[in-house]
Amino acid sequence: MIVFDLKCLAADHRFEGWFSSSEDYDRQRASGLLSCPVCGDTAVDKAVMAPAVAAKSNQRAPVVTRTAQPEGGPVVPMSAGNDNPRLQELMKALALAQAEVLKQSEWVGRGFADKARAMHYGEEDAKPIHGEVAAQEARNLIEEGIEVAPLLFPVVPPEAQN
Numbered sequence: 001m002i003v004f005d006l007k008c009l010a011a012d013h014r015f016e017g018w019f020s021s022s023e024d025y026d027r028q029r030a031s032g033l034l035s036c037p038v039c040g041d042t043a044v045d046k047a048v049m050a051p052a053v054a055a056k057s058n059q060r061a062p063v064v065t066r067t068a069q070p071e072g073g074p075v076v077p078m079s080a081g082n083d084n085p086r087l088q089e090l091m092k093a094l095a096l097a098q099a100e101v102l103k104q105s106e107w108v109g110r111g112f113a114d115k116a117r118a119m120h121y122g123e124e125d126a127k128p129i130h131g132e133v134a135a136q137e138a139r140n141l142i143e144e145g146i147e148v149a150p151l152l153f154p155v156v157p158p159e160a161q162n
């Protein structure tokens with residue numbers, strides 16, 4: 001078995017796919033059997049392994065949101081041992097990268113969906129925001145063509161930090 005990091009072309013959602021071989025991946029992709037677990041888009045491609053971090057503020061502003069997981073809690077790969085030191089290093093690096101991105105982003109809490117729409121339709125200036133949104137609402141935003149992406153790690157709302 002081999003595992004590929006995949007992404008959907010519609011909204012750049014990242015997910016893992018397991019295949020018996022590289023040819024198996026090509027075949028499934030060509031027959032439209034691969035689809036994004038978030039938005040169901042069947043146009044998927046291999047993702048680069050490094051996390052996509054916008055380093056410069058003049059790059060296209062990413063709209064980042066935490067998708068509320070009905071099951072609760074972050075998703076941890078089943079096969080990943082939590083006592084694996086290399087994995088811990090990696091998770092730490094990813095958490096730091098996310099924190100860097102969020103420094104340039106404004107927390108808008110549950111107003112996320114309204115804010116994202118207002119920016120998308122030009123009622124407000126576009127800027128990086130992050131906040132909370134229900135899974136169904138996130139899907140609605142994506143269907144409207146508004147780019148949202150789930151955060152890898154849960155974010156503690158500023159009002160809950162004391």
Ligand SMILES: [Zn+2]
Binds near residue numbers: 013037039041
């Ligand atoms: Zn997707």
